[in-house]
Amino acid sequence: MTTATLLQLDSERADILETLTKARHFLRFTARGLTDEQAGLRTTASELCVGGLIKHVTLVERKWAQFIVEGPTAQPDFESMTEADIAEWSSQFTMLPDETLADVLAEYEKVAAETDQLLRELPDLNVSHPLPNAPWFEPGTRWSARRTLLHIATETAQHAGHADIIRESLDGAKSMG
Numbered sequence: 001m002t003t004a005t006l007l008q009l010d011s012e013r014a015d016i017l018e019t020l021t022k023a024r025h026f027l028r029f030t031a032r033g034l035t036d037e038q039a040g041l042r043t044t045a046s047e048l049c050v051g052g053l054i055k056h057v058t059l060v061e062r063k064w065a066q067f068i069v070e071g072p073t074a075q076p077d078f079e080s081m082t083e084a085d086i087a088e089w090s091s092q093f094t095m096l097p098d099e100t101l102a103d104v105l106a107e108y109e110k111v112a113a114e115t116d117q118l119l120r121e122l123p124d125l126n127v128s129h130p131l132p133n134a135p136w137f138e139p140g141t142r143w144s145a146r147r148t149l150l151h152i153a154t155e156t157a158q159h160a161g162h163a164d165i166i167r168e169s170l171d172g173a174k175s176m177g
Contacts, residue, residue, distance in 0.1 A: 013119055016149050020119075023156035024112055027057060029175050030163035031101060039104070040095030043169035046162075050170075051095035051104050053163045057156050058108045059092050064152050065115045067129060068122065068145045075132035119149060 009017065031039060031050050039051030066074035081089070095104070125146040131137040143151070164175040 009120060012125065012146075016146070016153070017116060017119055019153045020112070020115070020149070020156065023153050023160055024108075026175050027054060027156055027160040027163055028105060028108070030160065030167045031105065033173075034101060034167075034170075036095065036100050038170060039101040040099075041170060043166050046166075047090075048093055048162055048166060049095060050163050050166050051099070051101050052093040053159045053166070054104050054108050055095070055099075056092045057159050058104070058111050060155055061115055061152050062111045064148050064155075065111075065118055067132075067143075068118060068127070068148050071129035072132040075134075077132060078134040080133070115149075115152065125149075 031054060034050060036051075040049050042049050063075055076085070076089070095101070122145055126144050128142040128144040128147075131141045131143055133139075160175070167173050167175070
């Protein structure tokens with residue numbers, strides 16, 4: 001993102017966009033130089049792998065951006081998920097045999113560009129919706145577009161840290177330090 005692009009936005013939107021851009025960079029950076037096989041390897045006690053984390057963050061960003069526009073119907077109703085729904089949800093954390101890291105990263109770039117466009121064009125960051133049904137959300141809570149975008153940035157940064165640990169366990173490479 002260029003400085004000129006940021007200057008075209010109001011300072012709040014520019015700050016959110018810069019935060020998203022940095023968090024996304026660190027997540028993508030953990031995948032640098034990995035093969036498809038390496039991107040799918042579990043290197044810790046967790047079920048997570050670098051490619052799976054990028055898939056997860058892609059899905060999460062897409063769903064939360066849809067939430068900004070459509071409200072809670074854009075999100076799954078976690079309280080009524082079946083075992084099959086949970087299994088499908090869990091598949092986002094792994095690299096499936098037919099998936100490539102290049103494709104996973106390309107989809108992530110596409111979703112990021114769509115979210116960035118939404119941030120630039122959304123008339124009001126105060127628009128809000130009630131959160132979807134989920135055991136981790138207090139019933140009746142509403143999130144504004146602003147709060148939702150900050151959640152996307154937080155989720156991305158958190159998972160960039162996870163990916164960094166997985167990558168360091170894989171081959172010693174670090175994102176920082």
